[in-house]
Amino acid sequence: MRQHRPALAALLLSLGAVAAAAPPSSAQSPVPALERDAHPLRTTEPQGDLDDLRPVGRMVKDARVVGNPALLPRFAGLYRGLRPTTTVDAHMKGYLKRPPAERKAIAGRTGRALELLQQQRPGAGAERKAHAWAVQHATAIDQTARGYAFAFDDPRQVAEGMRYRDAVMADNVAWWQKHTGDKTVLSAHDAHVALETSDPTHYPKVQGSFLRDKLGKSYVSIGTTFDRGSFHATGADGQVRVYTVGPARPGSNEYTLDRVRHRDYVLDLRSAPPAARAWLAGARATRSIGTDYPGPGVEYRIALARSHDIVVHLHQVGAARLLTGPSSVGKRAVGILPRRTGRGITSRLVLR
Template sequence: MAPSTTRRLAAALLVWLAVVPGTAAASPAGGGPDTPDGPLTTADHVLPALERAARPLRTAEPTGPAVDLGPFGRAVGDAVLVGIGEAAHGSHDFVTFRHRALRYLVERKGFRSFVLEANWSAGARLDHYLLTGRGDPARIMSEEFQNAYLLLHSQEYLDMIRWMRAYNVAHPDDPLRFAGNDNGYAGPELYDRVVDHVRRAHPDLLPAVTELYRGLRPTVPVGAWIRAATTAPLGERRARAERTGRALALLRARAAAGTDDDHAWAVQHATAIDQVARMYAFDLADPGSVPAAMAYRDTVMADNTLWWHRRTGHRLVLGGHNSHLYTSTSTPTLPLTQGQVLRQRLGDGYLAVALSFGFGAVHATEQGLQNPVDEDVRRYTVEPPAPGSVEHTLDQVSHPNWYLDLRTAPPAARAWLDIPRPKREIGTDFPPPGDQVALLRSADLVVHLREIGPSRRLDRDPGTPADPLPALQEAARPLLTVEPTGPYDDLDPLGTTVADARLVGIGQAVHGGHDFLAFQHRTFGYLLERKGFRSFVLEAPWSTGLRLDDHLLTGRGDPARIMSEELQDAYLLTHTRDVLDLVR
C-alpha cells in the first residue's frame, strides 16, 4: 500500500472521520441514474411519499417557538438517549439544530445532559463550569479543542454552553450536565483528580499510582501532546498503556472509601486515562490495525456515554458525526459504530437522528492532513448533490428544512431508503470519501436542511476577554411591558425561576422611576395570580404599612391621605401615583 494511503488510514483514528466513512458499502446497491430505483422511481413513487410524511422545520436556529418540534418530541417518545448527528463537522446549521433540539428536549421532555464527541477531560472542565460558574468557557474551549478537535472551537458550541449555564443559574437544584465521550486526549486534571482521590481514600496506594503515572500527565498544550503521541515509537506507546492499565486495576480492586460517588468518579477518570493510552497503543502505521482501532474507539465512546447515563440517571442528548451515531455499518474500516453498541445495549432506548443537506459551505482542512492547526482550516463550497444520491432526492421535498420519522414513513419511502446510496459524510477534511448509506437501517429519524453555512470560528487567543453579549442575548427573556396589565405569559420564565421561593425581592435602580414601580406592581400581580403570593412589603415606615394594611383589610381610610401623611422626608419619592395604583 502506498505510504500516503497508510498515513491517511492512520489519520482516520485521530481526525474525526476524515477518511473512514460511516456506513459505506463496497459497491452501490442502487440509486444510479439508469437503475429502476433511480430518478424515475423517485419522481413517480418516492418523492410523493416523502412529501406526505415530511414535517416542516421552522428553523435550525435555537430561538423562537418550538411548535414545529412537536412531532419530533413524539418520535423521541420514552428514549433515554437521543443521538443527533451531523453530515459535516464544520457546519453552523447542524450544531445550531442540535442546540435547538437540546433546548426542546430539556424544556419539554426532561433531558438533563449533553454528551459530545470530545475528550472526557474537556467535558469534565465544561461540566464544572456549568455547575459552578467558575472558569471561562471560551478559554476552556480554546485550550481543549485543538488538533483533531479544532472544529469544535466555534461560536455555535460556545453559545450552547452559555445557554446551558444560564439554565443552571435559573434552575440551581436541577442543573444540566456536560460530558465528553472520546479518547483522543486525557488532560492533567484527570490525573490530578485520580491522585487526589487516592491520597484521601487509599493513601497506601499513593506511591504506586504516582510512580505509574510519572511522566504521563500532559505538560504541553493539547495539540502538541496529540502530535507527540501519534509520532512516539510503538513500544513506548504500549508501555504507557501497560502503566495506565495497572493504575486502573489497583483502583478498581479497592472497595470504595468515603462516598461511593467519589470512588466511582475516580475510577471513571482513571478509565478515561487508560482508554487514551490504549488508543495510541494500536499500530497506527499498519492499515490492518485500523478496523480494530476504530471499533475500540466507538466502543469507548458508547461505554463512556452509558456510564454517564447510569451515573447521573439523566436522559441525554448525544452529539457527534453521523458515522458514529448510525446503528448500522458495512464499512470494513469501521466494523462497529457507537450507535450499534448503544442500540445493542439500550434497544429502543437509543434514538439515532441523521442529518443531511443539499448544498452550502463548511469549514474543513485539506484532505488527509494530520495534526491540523487553525491555519489549516478553510471554507469549502459544497455543490448541490448529484443525481442518484440520497440528498438529491431528499432535497426535492418542497420544505426547505424538514424531518422525517423513518420508522413510520410510507412503504415506498422506506423501500427506497433501505438501499445503500451515495451520501456525503464530511469529517474534518475535504473533499469527503465516497460513502454509501442505507438510511433506513442506519437511523430512526432524518433531518434535511436545504442549505448550510460554515461554522463561526473563534479567536484562539486565550487572553481575549469573553464577550458577554451573546450569552446575555441567549439568556434574556423578552418583557411584553413593564406596565401592570395582562396578559402575564411573558413572566412565566420568572415564575419558573421563583419556583418554591417564599419571598421575592424586586429592586429599583432609582427611587423616582415610574417604570421600576410599575414593574414591581406587574410582577406582584403575576405572583399573586399564578404563584399564590399574598403580601407586599415596601421600603417604607412600619406605621405606614400598618395603616395601609388596615385599609386593605377593612376599606377604612383613604390610601391617598395615608400616603400623603406618612410618605414624607426621606420617603417622599414613594408618594407616587404608581404606589397608590398598586395599593388600590
C-alpha cells in the first residue's frame, strides 16, 4: 500500500496577483489600524490552547486549500519524543515504566495533533483522500498513546483499557471498510471477534460487539473450535513453544461438536435446525487459548449462538509454522496497543 503523508501540513498556498498599494506616508502610521484587526495569540507553545486559532477559521471561510507551513513545527513539538530510538520492544517496555501522569500528558499532545488535522478543510479528489489518510494515521498514533495512558496496576483501569482497545480496533475496521468499500475479513482471536464477551471482568465489551453495534447484521462473526491438537503459546517463562492437548472433555462445546459425523465442518448457527438451537443457546465450557498457556483464562463458559453467527469446527489442529518470506524490515507499524496477559500488560505490534 502506498504511503500517504499529512498533505495539508505541507501544502503551499499559491498566491495570485497582489494589488499594489501605495506605501503609507511617514506621518500616517499603520500600527493603530493593524492593532484594531489583530487577534492576539496567548500562546504559541505546542501544548497551548487551540482557542486562539478560531479567528483563523473565520478568516479562511470556505477556502479549499490553506497553506500553513506553521503546522509543521507545531506537529514536531506535539510529537516530540514519541518516535522510538531503540527497538519497538524495548521502547514499549520502557514506555510502560513511565508514570501514568506522563503517559496521560503524551495522550493529550497526540489528541491536539489530531485535532489540528481534523480542523483542516481539504479540497476534492486526491487532496481529500490524502487528508483522510493523514487523519487516520494521526488517529492511530493518538489511539496508541491513549491506550497506554491507563494505570495498569489498577484492575479497574485495566478493564477500562481493554474495553478501549477493543473499541478502537472496531473503529479502525469500520473506517477501513467504509473508505475502501471492499468486503473486509477481520482476523483476530475468537474472544475479540465474538458478539459478546466471555470474560466481562477483564474485557467488559469486545471488538465484535462494537462492530455489531456499528454495522448491524453487516458484521458476521465466525468462531473456531477444535477437539484436539497443537498450538503455539507463551509459557510462564516467557518463551513461546508448542503445546498439545488431547480430546475435549465431555460436557464441553467441543466434545459435542466433534461428535458430528463430519471431521471438519462449518455451521451457520443462525439457521441451525430447531433441535440444535436450544443447545447452541446454552453456555458451557469452551477452550479460549490466547497468549498464555497453561494457566487461568484458557476456558470459559460460552453460548455459541450468542457469541458467533458461524462456527468452523476442526477435529484436529496443528501448530502454525513459519513460512519463508519477506522480512518485516521496512514494514510500517500501523498500531501498537496494550494487551492483558496472565503476567500483566504487554504490547502487540501490527506491521503492514
